[in-house]
Amino acid sequence: xxxxxxxENLEVNFRGFRAVDGFDMAVEEGELRVLIGANGAGxxxxxxxxxxxxxxxxxxxxxxxxxxxxxxEHKIARRGIGRKFQVPSVFKDLxxxxxxxxxxxxxxxxxxxxxxxxxxxxxxxQIEGAMELTSLADESGTFAGSLSHGQSQWLELxxxxxxxxxxxxxxxPTAGMTALETEKTSEIxxxxxxxxxxxxxxxxxxxxxxxxxxxxxxxLGKKLAEGTVEQIENDRAVIDAYLGSGGITHA
Ligand SMILES: Nc1ncnc2c1ncn2[C@@H]1O[C@H](COP(=O)(O)OP(=O)(O)OP(=O)(O)O)[C@@H](O)[C@H]1O
Numbered sequence: 001x002x003x004x005x006x007x008e009n010l011e012v013n014f015r016g017f018r019a020v021d022g023f024d025m026a027v028e029e030g031e032l033r034v035l036i037g038a039n040g041a042g043x044x045x046x047x048x049x050x051x052x053x054x055x056x057x058x059x060x061x062x063x064x065x066x067x068x069x070x071x072x073e074h075k076i077a078r079r080g081i082g083r084k085f086q087v088p089s090v091f092k093d094l095x096x097x098x099x100x101x102x103x104x105x106x107x108x109x110x111x112x113x114x115x116x117x118x119x120x121x122x123x124x125x126q127i128e129g130a131m132e133l134t135s136l137a138d139e140s141g142t143f144a145g146s147l148s149h150g151q152s153q154w155l156e157l158x159x160x161x162x163x164x165x166x167x168x169x170x171x172x173p174t175a176g177m178t179a180l181e182t183e184k185t186s187e188i189x190x191x192x193x194x195x196x197x198x199x200x201x202x203x204x205x206x207x208x209x210x211x212x213x214x215x216x217x218x219x220l221g222k223k224l225a226e227g228t229v230e231q232i233e234n235d236r237a238v239i240d241a242y243l244g245s246g247g248i249t250h251a
Pocket of ligand 1: 037042045
């Protein structure tokens with residue numbers, strides 16, 4: 001499988017402080033990669049560097065064979081990197097379906113530039129597919145402001161998916177969720193596997209175990225370890241790095 005995303009020796013230096021410090025990672029097409037690391041390890045900064053929100057001071061990011069290092073954020077999004085932030089930013093006064101329509105229209109402006117117009121039937125199929133994937137089909141007419149916290153998170157995830165990104169970045173998708181919502185989120189994410197390439201930043205190791213194939217561990221801006229859940233949980237360097245924060249299971 002070719003790498004969809006390749007990060008080489010990436011660095012950002014914030015006035016002498018290297019939040020990301022010579023970081024390497026390659027994610028294959030169709031892969032679900034989990035990125036873990038203690039608070040301040042540099043995970044969010046890494047996502048910011050991939051998406052062009054923060055500019056790097058060294059290294060390279062390659063997406064689908066193209067060098068996207070320090071590209072403009074909207075252009076990187078248009079190339080097909082979708083990002084779901086930790087705090088949902090849905091339109092509360094619109095229904096679930098209307099939120100999906102807005103997200104779909106946003107993605108259309110990309111296609112319009114390429115003189116391709118989406119057909120209504122195709123549009124509905126995409127929206128309905130995203131509603132199914134995120135378990136929101138029954139909430140189609142519900143105002144987003146009336147959704148539970150978990151459902152708002154799923155709506156935002158669906159709004160990313162309806163734009164058909166080639167790579168989806170999810171920043172702590174279970175933050176603030178109940179145990180049941182977390183379980184449902186792992187079902188949703190497992191349902192996205194193979195169809196999508198996904199990078200998930202997550203702290204909750206129970207959740208990580210339920211979705212994960214390969215974990216990359218970040219520590220002080222660097223890659224500390226990479227491997228299966230079992231390999232990572234038994235890795236001496238990882239255990240040592242997490243000591244003091246209660247061990248890896250409470251990372
Ligand atoms: N713009 C900035 N200027 C200076 N320092 C920054 C900046 N952005 C982030 N940092 C620092 O870089 C380090 C990494 O932060 P980052 O938010 O990427 O960590 P994280 O792994 O996502 O942590 P958490 O799990 O708590 O979200 C932190 O010490 C943070 O204070």
